[in-house]
Amino acid sequence: RCEEEDVEMTEDAYAVLTRIGLETSLRYAMQLITAASLVARKRKGAEVGVEDIKRVYSLFLDESRSTQYMREYQEAFLFNELREHLGGTG
Numbered sequence: 001r002c003e004e005e006d007v008e009m010t011e012d013a014y015a016v017l018t019r020i021g022l023e024t025s026l027r028y029a030m031q032l033i034t035a036a037s038l039v040a041r042k043r044k045g046a047e048v049g050v051e052d053i054k055r056v057y058s059l060f061l062d063e064s065r066s067t068q069y070m071r072e073y074q075e076a077f078l079f080n081e082l083r084e085h086l087g088g089t090g
Contacts, residue, residue: 001033007048010049013050013052016054020032024062024064032060
């Protein structure tokens, strides 16, 4: 994917991205490549580094972390208020 996007990446960044891909999904890891490339360009870096990967990982949630976040904070979201207003539980 890096070749298609014309993205240069350090070996350490590749390793971190590979681990993320194994623990989450290949699609999520590929999406991080583009975002990390933009972060690297913003800082005027020649290649994507580990810090760029960490930055985008903290900004964009994968499916598992997104689900966990929704469970933790579901009481604060509008759909919960609608459920309470309608008197339902599910």
